[in-house]
Amino acid sequence: MKLAQMKTVEDAAPGVAHGCMDDELGFHLRRSQVAAFKHFGQTVTAAEGITPGLYGMLQVIANNSGLTQSALAEAMDVDRSSIVKVVNQLEDKRLIVRDASPTDRRSYCLRLTSFGRNELARIEQAVTAQDREFSKALSEAERHTLIGLLKRLYK
Amino acid sequence: MKLAQMKTVEDAAPGVAHGCMDDELGFHLRRSQVAAFKHFGQTVTAAEGITPGLYGMLQVIANNSGLTQSALAEAMDVDRSSIVKVVNQLEDKRLIVRDASPTDRRSYCLRLTSFGRNELARIEQAVTAQDREFSKALSEAERHTLIGLLKRLYK
DNA sequence: CAGGATTGTTTGCCTGGTCAACAATTATCC
DNA sequence: GGATAATTGTTGACCAGGCAAACAATCCTG
Numbered sequence: 585m586k587l588a589q590m591k592t593v594e595d596a597a598p599g600v601a602h603g604c605m606d607d608e609l610g611f612h613l614r615r616s617q618v619a620a621f622k623h624f625g626q627t628v629t630a631a632e633g634i635t636p637g638l639y640g641m642l643q644v645i646a647n648n649s650g651l652t653q654s655a656l657a658e659a660m661d662v663d664r665s666s667i668v669k670v671v672n673q674l675e676d677k678r679l680i681v682r683d684a685s686p687t688d689r690r691s692y693c694l695r696l697t698s699f700g701r702n703e704l705a706r707i708e709q710a711v712t713a714q715d716r717e718f719s720k721a722l723s724e725a726e727r728h729t730l731i732g733l734l735k736r737l738y739k
Numbered sequence: 740m741k742l743a744q745m746k747t748v749e750d751a752a753p754g755v756a757h758g759c760m761d762d763e764l765g766f767h768l769r770r771s772q773v774a775a776f777k778h779f780g781q782t783v784t785a786a787e788g789i790t791p792g793l794y795g796m797l798q799v800i801a802n803n804s805g806l807t808q809s810a811l812a813e814a815m816d817v818d819r820s821s822i823v824k825v826v827n828q829l830e831d832k833r834l835i836v837r838d839a840s841p842t843d844r845r846s847y848c849l850r851l852t853s854f855g856r857n858e859l860a861r862i863e864q865a866v867t868a869q870d871r872e873f874s875k876a877l878s879e880a881e882r883h884t885l886i887g888l889l890k891r892l893y894k
Numbered sequence: 895c896a897g898g899a900t901t902g903t904t905t906g907c908c909t910g911g912t913c914a915a916c917a918a919t920t921a922t923c924c
Numbered sequence: 925g926g927a928t929a930a931t932t933g934t935t936g937a938c939c940a941g942g943c944a945a946a947c948a949a950t951c952c953t954g
Contacts, residue, residue, distance in 0.1 A: 647758040
């Protein structure tokens with residue numbers, strides 16, 4: 585507990601105790617997610633220039649072609665106003681378009697461009713590779729167990 | 740009657756497909772963490788007025804009494820300058836103090852006040868209750884399995 | 895003792911989220 | 925049919941929480 589001893593240790597937080605947080609799921613959830621985010625940034629974002637958030641949006645648009653910005657907001661559990669910037673970014677990158685809705689002149693139908701489809705196909709490979717690399721400490725069976733447990737958390 | 744807006748809200752994204760993200764660990768990690776954060780906010784933060792971040796800092800200080808702000812920054816994997824605001828907040832709430840270090844006049848030794856100890860004890864109960872409530876879909880064995888798998892991810 | 899590290903702090907900036915307001919449009923109800 | 929309510933996208937103000945650079949005070953090293 586002496587300061588002098590703590591300062592001599594120089595690795596990333598080796599000696600700090602976390603108390604009862606060691607048995608709290610939320611704590612480990614947060615740490616894992618931060619680590620995953622960092623790993624994504626060092627690989628996919630560095631190579632493809634796309635953030636986890638943008639990638640998620642792109643996937644949802646790709647798999648629900650023609651959906652509305654409000655629907656996207658609801659699917660992402662985020663405010664409608666937050667969607668605007670993201671859609672702008674994706675449109676600026678020529679990955680998606682705001683198509684006019686044939687039935688509602690207020691809303692847009694979000695769709696991938698053909699360029700966006702090609703890009704996504706490439707990025708997808710990078711992301712799945714990154715995901716497997718990130719979880720390389722786990723066997724494939726353990727990885728699926730983990731995903732299954734996580735799914736049950738937010739259902 | 741506004742029946743038109745009875746779109747299921749608790750289940751984010753009722754009909755949206757996620758494509759290959761359904762098999763990506765990072766995706767589920769993020770969703771789980773967001774859900775955990777939200778749950779924390781609706782229970783602990785609403786009742787005790789403390790955020791997950793502040794709670795984590797408080798726990799690390801409590802379990803490593805006398806540690807330096809730089810040590811705290813390293814333990815939290817965050818910039819030194821980010822620590823300042825947090826320590827200010829905790830000090831404003833009279834939960835911790837910046838003690839003068841006996842060996843280094845540049846740095847402070849962070850310690851809980853006795854009030855802070857009492858508060859933390861109470862908050863701890865709320866947090867562990869919240870954590871168990873959040874993971875109520877899992878058995879105790881599954882919860883520990885999950886924590887074990889998560890630990891191996893960021894080690 | 896001189897010069898280089900370290901500590902806490904301030905400042906500025908970015909990202910990503912909320913909220914309130916608003917015009918255009920659509921839906922509802924009498 | 926027409927008044928009224930609800931929805932859609934957008935903007936602007938705001939806030940939390942990160943980083944990076946600069947800085948004075950203090951330590952450490954040679």
